[in-house]
Amino acid sequence: MSYVAISCFLVTIAASLLITVWAARRSRSRADFFVAGAKVTSLQNGLAISGDFLSATTFLGLTGMYFTSGIDPVATFLISPLIGLPLMLLWIAGPLRRAGKFTLGDVMTSRLGSQSLRLFSGVTVVIISIIYLVGQLVGAGSLISIMFGLQFPAAVILVGVLMTLYVALGGMLAATWVQIVKAVLLIAAVAGIAALALVQAGGPAALYARAAAVHPQSLSLFQPGASGMSLFSSASLMFGMVVGIMGLPHLLIRIFTVPDEKAARGSMVGAVTIVAFVFALLGTVVGPASIAFVLGRSEYLDAAGLLRGGANMASIHLSQALGGPMLMGIVAAVAFATILAAVSGLVIAIATAAAHDIYGVLAPKAEANERREVTVFRVSAAGMAAVAVVLAFAFQHENVALLTALALSVAASANFPILVLVLYWPRLTTAGALAGGIAGLVGSVVLIVLGPAVWVKILHHAAPLFPSDYPALVTVPLAFVTAVAVSRLERAPKAHPAPQV
Amino acid sequence: MARVRAGQVVITALLAVVALAGVAPAVGPTLRPVWLRAMVGGVPLSAWLLLAIIVALLFAAWIISAGGFQDSRAEETDR
Numbered sequence: 001m002s003y004v005a006i007s008c009f010l011v012t013i014a015a016s017l018l019i020t021v022w023a024a025r026r027s028r029s030r031a032d033f034f035v036a037g038a039k040v041t042s043l044q045n046g047l048a049i050s051g052d053f054l055s056a057t058t059f060l061g062l063t064g065m066y067f068t069s070g071i072d073p074v075a076t077f078l079i080s081p082l083i084g085l086p087l088m089l090l091w092i093a094g095p096l097r098r099a100g101k102f103t104l105g106d107v108m109t110s111r112l113g114s115q116s117l118r119l120f121s122g123v124t125v126v127i128i129s130i131i132y133l134v135g136q137l138v139g140a141g142s143l144i145s146i147m148f149g150l151q152f153p154a155a156v157i158l159v160g161v162l163m164t165l166y167v168a169l170g171g172m173l174a175a176t177w178v179q180i181v182k183a184v185l186l187i188a189a190v191a192g193i194a195a196l197a198l199v200q201a202g203g204p205a206a207l208y209a210r211a212a213a214v215h216p217q218s219l220s221l222f223q224p225g226a227s228g229m230s231l232f233s234s235a236s237l238m239f240g241m242v243v244g245i246m247g248l249p250h251l252l253i254r255i256f257t258v259p260d261e262k263a264a265r266g267s268m269v270g271a272v273t274i275v276a277f278v279f280a281l282l283g284t285v286v287g288p289a290s291i292a293f294v295l296g297r298s299e300y301l302d303a304a305g306l307l308r309g310g311a312n313m314a315s316i317h318l319s320q321a322l323g324g325p326m327l328m329g330i331v332a333a334v335a336f337a338t339i340l341a342a343v344s345g346l347v348i349a350i351a352t353a354a355a356h357d358i359y360g361v362l363a364p365k366a367e368a369n370e371r372r373e374v375t376v377f378r379v380s381a382a383g384m385a386a387v388a389v390v391l392a393f394a395f396q397h398e399n400v401a402l403l404t405a406l407a408l409s410v411a412a413s414a415n416f417p418i419l420v421l422v423l424y425w426p427r428l429t430t431a432g433a434l435a436g437g438i439a440g441l442v443g444s445v446v447l448i449v450l451g452p453a454v455w456v457k458i459l460h461h462a463a464p465l466f467p468s469d470y471p472a473l474v475t476v477p478l479a480f481v482t483a484v485a486v487s488r489l490e491r492a493p494k495a496h497p498a499p500q501v
Numbered sequence: 502m503a504r505v506r507a508g509q510v511v512i513t514a515l516l517a518v519v520a521l522a523g524v525a526p527a528v529g530p531t532l533r534p535v536w537l538r539a540m541v542g543g544v545p546l547s548a549w550l551l552l553a554i555i556v557a558l559l560f561a562a563w564i565i566s567a568g569g570f571q572d573s574r575a576e577e578t579d580r
Contacts, residue, residue, distance in 0.1 A: 051574050071547050078551065082558040083516050090509055095572020223538040238520055265566060272562035280555045284548045493505035 002325040008333030009148055014079020015342055016166065019177045022415070023170030030370040033171030033377055034352045039421040040176055040257040048176045049254050052079050052181035052252045053275050054106040055136075056143060056335055057404070059186060061316070065310030066287030067294065070221030073229075074287060078279045081239050082272065084245030089268035092246055096255050097264040104252060104419065107358035113420045114430040115323035115361045118436055120215040122357025125249040126350050127441075128411050130388060132250075133346040135403030137392035140339040146309040146333045147316065152396060159343060160389040166344040166382040169352055172257060175344040182334070182341040187278055189334045193315070194281040194320040197289035207285070223292070233468040239471025244408035245413030250349040290314040293321040347381050347388075373410045390442075402453050405469055409448060413440030413475035421483055436483025443478050449469035512565060519554060519561075 031037050038050070058077075066074045105118035106124060109258045126407060137156050144155035201207035212218050215396040229237070245251065256266045281386050294307070302308045307317070316335065320328035353375035391467045395403065418437045421428045450465040537547040 071545075071551065075547075075551055077559070079519070080555055082555060083520050086558060086562040086565055087513065087516060089562055090512055141538050203543075206539075208540070208544055208548070217539040220546070221538075222547045223535065224547075242520060269562050269566045274557060276555050276559040282554055283555070284544075288548075 002331030018169040021173035035256040036172040042266030045267035046177040049271035051179035053218040063315040066322035067290045080241035094261040098370040119361040122353040125353035126275035132407035159500045164385040168378040179341040182337040211288040236470040236473035244412035247411035351381040409444040413444040417479040433489030435486040439482035440479030443475040
């Protein structure tokens with residue numbers, strides 16, 4: 001690794017810590033720590049939400065996926081967030097901002113007034129976010145060890161310490177500004193790589209011709225079929241990603257960081273615009289450029305003839321091919337910043353739910369004590385980060401995509417249906433909401449265990465008991481049906497009013 | 502409010518249709534639509550299609566925002 005890359009790496013850490021110190025001086029109250037005082041503007045929040053999508057998985061993973069298989073599997077991952085975000089704008093953003101203050105638990109209790117539902121919401125948020133966080137940490141540890149030469153344990157501990165510092169000292173304000181700075185850097189990096197690729201190739205036509213010429217699949221790169229997924233799996237993956245986005249806690253709590261509904265909707269439009277811009281470049285220029293400029297060049301291959309560091313490093317090698325060590329160092333540092341921003345957002349979601357929903361229910365007398373809740377927030381951030389680091393060591397050799405699929409599936413199945421019913425179905429009861437949420441949670445975990453990734457590849461059975469790794473197409477309807485059926489059976493629709501202002 | 506609800510349902514249905522494009526890879530192994538790799542201006546049709554879908558979804562978000570199709574009962578109450 002060059003001195004440029006190491007310098008950029010150190011500058012990234014220093015800049016993020018400076019943001020944390022600045023945020024720590026401005027964060028005093030519970031609202032400051034949980035939702036940045038609800039003073040984030042539409043544009044800032046749009047950048048932060050887009051930053052949640054433009055993660056290392058997106059930038060490094062999707063380019064690597066294109067490098068390996070072409071446009072086929074990439075298209076699903078590019079299109080689904082751009083469907084989920086407008087749907088979130090259409091149905092969720094406004095009512096969520098109106099009904100909630102700090103957490104999803106607030107939204108649940110605003111309608112049903114149930115502390116048990118608040119506790120369930122808090123526990124679900126912690127489960128989803130911890131699974132997601134462990135997946136991110138495992139991926140981050142591997143990537144950082146490849147990019148900067150650190151050992152896996154050192155890389156994971158470094159990320160764990162930094163994310164704890166951001167959240168425990170600077171709260172949501174620090175996490176938001178780390179995310180904003182990273183989003184701007186990533187947009188610039190992707191745009192820069194795309195522009196350089198088009199210029200150096202001699203235009204889009206020449207770029208595609210070069211990619212088709214060097215790849216063994218030739219023109220089939222640009223034709224569906226490479227992923228080999230069944231119709232059910234593909235549909236369930238797409239469905240799970242679209243509705244899972246609307247159930248991911250670390251995205252939903254960003255709605256609470258703006259002052260009102262109008263700003264909440266404005267931030268969603270901003271996020272869609274930025275994500276669409278970056279995804280368009282990734283799917284139509286950066287992906288094919290990674291093949292055209294990296295594939296088959298000996299300087300990027302290891303002794304076995306494979307891409308050095310694996311397919312996830314395709315965009316890093318591409319930046320070196322286009323701009324030499326300087327650009328590679330900058331892009332590697334941007335990738336590192338995306339990792340830090342993503343994990344700190346997840347720790348915020350966990351700490352807020354632990355302090356406000358779980359601790360608030362288990363120790364109700366303390367709820368009014370803001371200082372104590374902030375202390376619990378900080379302790380939760382540090383404690384949960386430590387748990388996630390330990391779990392990352394345990395899951396080091398497991399499939400990270402499986403953890404991400406599990407988190408998205410639980411978010412889609414346990415959170416999304418109950419959130420929609422709370423916001424739009426006045427006859428929902430507490431028992432119905434709890435039953436639906438538990439059905440979605442348990443159903444998604446059980447079906448993933450019975451699917452090919454766990455039942456066959458980990459537990460070594462001959463055939464899976466459930467045909468797909470993506471159960472959302474079954475478990476989301478299951479949660480809806482259970483919630484509605486139990487609410488109707490309970491026969492106690494005491495006309496809970498819809499949230500009022 | 503009825504107009505808002507109708508607009509929400511129609512836009513959701515349109516977005517669901519767009520989502521089917523994302524499921525296209527699933528029918529790929531069977532149909533492998535060769536026409537998607539045809540070149541238009543030196544760029545594969547699939548890339549143009551992906552770009553068109555992304556732009557359409559971007560416009561959808563802008564239309565939702567500008568057209569008043571969101572649930573905004575609070576603002577109506579305020580008025």
